[in-house]
Amino acid sequence: MKASASPAQPIDAANGKRALDALRTALGKDWVFAAGDQALDAYRDDYALAPHGDTRPWAAVAPGNLKQIQKVLEIARRYKLALWPLSTGRNLGYGGAAARQAGALMLDLKRMKRIIEVNERAAYAVVEPGVSYLDLAARLRKLGGRLWVDSTGSPWGGPLGNFLERGVGYTPYGQHSDTQCGLQVVLADGTVVDTASGIKARTDNLYRYSHGAWVDGLFNQSNFGIVTRIGVQLMPAPAGYRPYLVTVDAEENLQALLDALRPLSLEGLLPGRPTLMTLPRAAAYGATRAQYQTGAGPLRAQAHSRLMAEQARGYWNLYGAFYGAEALLDVHVRELQNALRAVPGARLHFADTRADDAAFKCRAALMGGAPSMDEYKTLDWVGAGAHLDFTAVLPFDGDVAQSASEAARELCHAHGFDDCAEFQLEPRALRLEIRLIFEREVVAQQRAAHAAVSALAARFVSLGHGSPRAHLAFMDDTAASYRWSDDALAHASAAIKDVLDAQGVLAPGKSALWPGRHSGRRK
Amino acid sequence: MTTPPLDTAQLHARLATVVGADHVSAVPSGACYGGLLGAHLSADLHPRAVVRPASAEQLQRLAPMIAELGHGLWSSGNATGNGAQRGHPRKAGVLVDLGRMNRIIDVDRRGAFAVIEAGVTYAELAAHVRERDLPLWLDADTNGAHTVAGSIASRYTGLTPYGDHQAAVCGIEAVLANGALLRTGMGALPGSDCGARYKYGFGPALDGLFSRAHFGVVTRLGLWLMPAPRKFMPFALALPDLASMARTIDRLQPLMLDGGLGGHVLIAAHSSDAALLARLGNDAGRSSGAPPWTLYGALYGVPEMVEHHGQRLALALDSAPAAGQGAAWDARLRQLRGEALYNDADGHDACALSFTLLAPASGADVQALHHAVLTRLAEFAPRLSVQLARRYLTLTVELPDESVADGDAAGAALAAIKDLLGAGYGLHSSSPALAAELTARHTPAGLRHLYDGLHTALDPYAMLATRGKFTPDKARRKR
Numbered sequence A: 001m002k003a004s005a006s007p008a009q010p011i012d013a014a015n016g017k018r019a020l021d022a023l024r025t026a027l028g029k030d031w032v033f034a035a036g037d038q039a040l041d042a043y044r045d046d047y048a049l050a051p052h053g054d055t056r057p058w059a060a061v062a063p064g065n066l067k068q069i070q071k072v073l074e075i076a077r078r079y080k081l082a083l084w085p086l087s088t089g090r091n092l093g094y095g096g097a098a099a100r101q102a103g104a105l106m107l108d109l110k111r112m113k114r115i116i117e118v119n120e121r122a123a124y125a126v127v128e129p130g131v132s133y134l135d136l137a138a139r140l141r142k143l144g145g146r147l148w149v150d151s152t153g154s155p156w157g158g159p160l161g162n163f164l165e166r167g168v169g170y171t172p173y174g175q176h177s178d179t180q181c182g183l184q185v186v187l188a189d190g191t192v193v194d195t196a197s198g199i200k201a202r203t204d205n206l207y208r209y210s211h212g213a214w215v216d217g218l219f220n221q222s223n224f225g226i227v228t229r230i231g232v233q234l235m236p237a238p239a240g241y242r243p244y245l246v247t248v249d250a251e252e253n254l255q256a257l258l259d260a261l262r263p264l265s266l267e268g269l270l271p272g273r274p275t276l277m278t279l280p281r282a283a284a285y286g287a288t289r290a291q292y293q294t295g296a297g298p299l300r301a302q303a304h305s306r307l308m309a310e311q312a313r314g315y316w317n318l319y320g321a322f323y324g325a326e327a328l329l330d331v332h333v334r335e336l337q338n339a340l341r342a343v344p345g346a347r348l349h350f351a352d353t354r355a356d357d358a359a360f361k362c363r364a365a366l367m368g369g370a371p372s373m374d375e376y377k378t379l380d381w382v383g384a385g386a387h388l389d390f391t392a393v394l395p396f397d398g399d400v401a402q403s404a405s406e407a408a409r410e411l412c413h414a415h416g417f418d419d420c421a422e423f424q425l426e427p428r429a430l431r432l433e434i435r436l437i438f439e440r441e442v443v444a445q446q447r448a449a450h451a452a453v454s455a456l457a458a459r460f461v462s463l464g465h466g467s468p469r470a471h472l473a474f475m476d477d478t479a480a481s482y483r484w485s486d487d488a489l490a491h492a493s494a495a496i497k498d499v500l501d502a503q504g505v506l507a508p509g510k511s512a513l514w515p516g517r518h519s520g521r522r523k
Numbered sequence B: 001m002t003t004p005p006l007d008t009a010q011l012h013a014r015l016a017t018v019v020g021a022d023h024v025s026a027v028p029s030g031a032c033y034g035g036l037l038g039a040h041l042s043a044d045l046h047p048r049a050v051v052r053p054a055s056a057e058q059l060q061r062l063a064p065m066i067a068e069l070g071h072g073l074w075s076s077g078n079a080t081g082n083g084a085q086r087g088h089p090r091k092a093g094v095l096v097d098l099g100r101m102n103r104i105i106d107v108d109r110r111g112a113f114a115v116i117e118a119g120v121t122y123a124e125l126a127a128h129v130r131e132r133d134l135p136l137w138l139d140a141d142t143n144g145a146h147t148v149a150g151s152i153a154s155r156y157t158g159l160t161p162y163g164d165h166q167a168a169v170c171g172i173e174a175v176l177a178n179g180a181l182l183r184t185g186m187g188a189l190p191g192s193d194c195g196a197r198y199k200y201g202f203g204p205a206l207d208g209l210f211s212r213a214h215f216g217v218v219t220r221l222g223l224w225l226m227p228a229p230r231k232f233m234p235f236a237l238a239l240p241d242l243a244s245m246a247r248t249i250d251r252l253q254p255l256m257l258d259g260g261l262g263g264h265v266l267i268a269a270h271s272s273d274a275a276l277l278a279r280l281g282n283d284a285g286r287s288s289g290a291p292p293w294t295l296y297g298a299l300y301g302v303p304e305m306v307e308h309h310g311q312r313l314a315l316a317l318d319s320a321p322a323a324g325q326g327a328a329w330d331a332r333l334r335q336l337r338g339e340a341l342y343n344d345a346d347g348h349d350a351c352a353l354s355f356t357l358l359a360p361a362s363g364a365d366v367q368a369l370h371h372a373v374l375t376r377l378a379e380f381a382p383r384l385s386v387q388l389a390r391r392y393l394t395l396t397v398e399l400p401d402e403s404v405a406d407g408d409a410a411g412a413a414l415a416a417i418k419d420l421l422g423a424g425y426g427l428h429s430s431s432p433a434l435a436a437e438l439t440a441r442h443t444p445a446g447l448r449h450l451y452d453g454l455h456t457a458l459d460p461y462a463m464l465a466t467r468g469k470f471t472p473d474k475a476r477r478k479r
């Protein structure tokens, strides 16, 4: 085992010792990790990016309940410590279990992992921060499988942390910001807020809004509070389920494909979050690039052709699923077939012919409410891989998507990466997620990935395609791009931050929310 | 209340420097703004001026001016007052009426969304869609003179699959107390064409602060519209008594939950249907022999899918879903199509005393609510209607103005609500005459503390709403 890295020191030694003593008194010494403790090594970005610099924490604590969180907050305020909350701590591709800056006191909520309620009649669950999608799925299975969980491709993460990052899954409940219902939050001053009705009504996790302002969205991608509980709506297991794959060979037929799908998507006939993957993105589930090309540089045409032939796929590969009784599934299929007539070279496949398609297996599981870790295999594309994503939101429009995809490919290739992108289809918009897969320990590759995302962001923002999520290293730049009308939104958020967390103890820099920005009191 | 130094003429003159003298006036006599200025508010508490900006830019100049003059800022989309917000209660007020900001900026046929200013009414938007023959449906309030933005601000719900008006909003533009103009979501990215296509930008979402609260004045919004369904199958069912209504709710609940019934289901008491018909100038509703409750709903979508769900519905209801008949059916049918039913520009149609409660979607709960409401309010002849949503139901209680005249109806309503909140039910919304009191009584300490903090941050001059002082940790110490 590696020797533990020396932690960063935010306060002087004497105060540091006092603070640690206070934390140990509050939580018990087993749940406070400081210099010399190997456990501290876990609080880092496993997919680190060299240019982002040092994010080593000062110490970490793992409270077991709300009262202990309030005590930690008190101590953090007293000693002016920066607290960085983590739920399951699997934010891989976006900063992992690291804080924005070195010297933080990591607030690890993994121990708070109760599934507080599963309501089968109204189809929701209430869970604590440490509950993973795997945990929740196991519980639902045990209860008889009448409810599905909507998991991400990273199911050791959990509903609470993922919601806070505005993450997505792939069933019809896949926009996690739309299926959350009820939060419990501790503000920086220790106040506990229950959103929804806030009166502990039986409808708190049934109805998303309250009698007054609807505040839940404030805690998304922010540092206005520590979230300790979330209500998540669950999908009733449908009467039937049919995953499908559409392949289209020619890269330039993306436009035709999307334009054919758009009306269906708007009518709700492409339920869930169908994902349209490029060839390398889909291929990576079941192959490594070394099998197709040796040496650096993006895959060449010859490798593409071989991959398409051997894996029986196209340059474009759309993974989706239909839900409901058999009769409904048949109607869905007919509608899709009709639409695809307008798309040169489009072919529709089902499970019976995709037994060898690793991507199909993984996507079918995720879209079918069964968490799968198989997406992690795609990172082996380059050996011991890691990834960094750049995501942009585009209108659901074939023409715009075609040029965006060409720009993405050009920039990926220019930085030495394959075109590992996917479009996620929403009724009115497309999320284009461009994935840079790099060798984890190779600093030059980390730099290349960082440079590629910088270039992608610059290009896409100039085209008016905003990015809805960012790695710690890109939070400041991403937030700065939402600058309409003299940064009005940023100013409003900064004003809220300065009132709710006057001492700036909560996650400084999360989503570019730095303390003291509004009042002009900078650190 | 401290009287500000300016006399009314001076105040009007100052406001006119921004909007022109034609667009500043006293509150027109008789204007009620949908109950905002109702009987519950004595005339000396009414705003001293109504000002009608033509643009967000004018409002950006007005807001700091109103603050500087020591006034509170009230706001309303237009004279109907739907979604109107009261300004700071201890300050003299200026009411901003957004009725002139009624531009329809875009209705995108291919993307099925609209971008509209805050003064646009459902009638205007419907006319726009109709004139261009766009294959899009709205989900309107019953009063077509209501503004869309106001409907969202009051969390009105309709019956189509787009009936959750809050959920159909995509991107808001608002003027804050300090005059800043902000956009939420993708709209905050210069040059983005996804402001009305994708709800989320980067960082915290402030959208929810602009409904049933006063953190700023909405000036524009993106609204998702429903592509015209290929098949529309409306149905009605007479329910002879409360027990059968409760049973029906239990049997429909699984269909609601899995999305088999795309929209909301309305169960209207006879008195509620009759009141609607009276509003439409039709007294057919008074006819005797009508069932005490009628259920209205519809299926929307691809024909075979509609038929499939129709068969499931038939099993649940013990009869094939069929159209209703009569005047009430005609009106409800239009509602199921998302159409407004009438135009009442001055907002006098708004029921002064109404509230909507939340309950789990179960028959036992609807019976319990019904019982508790009648226990407290029978003497005021409440008109009841139930809406079934995917995971909950609402019970709306309207106390007719005629019956409210004598007796302490507001007091009785507050008592009924208290009973029900105590029994674990939730509060969805309430008319202005009740809202302030209910907020004061029933907002729990933690949420109130958060609201106070947000008001401190976004309304530093305390012109928009009343608030407590934000003393960190206060709520906690109180517990």
Ligand SMILES: Cc1cc2nc3c(=O)[nH]c(=O)nc-3n(C[C@H](O)[C@H](O)[C@H](O)COP(=O)(O)OP(=O)(O)OC[C@H]3O[C@@H](n4cnc5c(N)ncnc54)[C@H](O)[C@@H]3O)c2cc1C
Pocket (backbone or CB within 6 Å): A084, A085, A086, A087, A088, A089, A090, A091, A092, A093, A096, A097, A098, A109, A129, A151, A152, A153, A154, A156, A157, A158, A159, A160, A161, A162, A164, A165, A166, A167, A168, A169, A225, A226, A227, A228, A375, A376, A507, A510
């Ligand atoms: C192969 C692979 C596939 C992936 N697929 C997906 C996918 O399909 N969809 C997707 O969305 N993501 C995906 N991810 C990214 C990521 O793994 C998930 O989003 C994951 O859910 C985030 O981590 P988490 O849930 O453990 O949250 P955490 O890491 O616990 O939290 C994330 C951040 O939220 C904040 N936070 C956490 N808890 C709290 C709290 N209680 N209070 C306040 N703030 C808090 C902190 O800033 C923290 O850094 C994938 C990653 C990989 C490697």
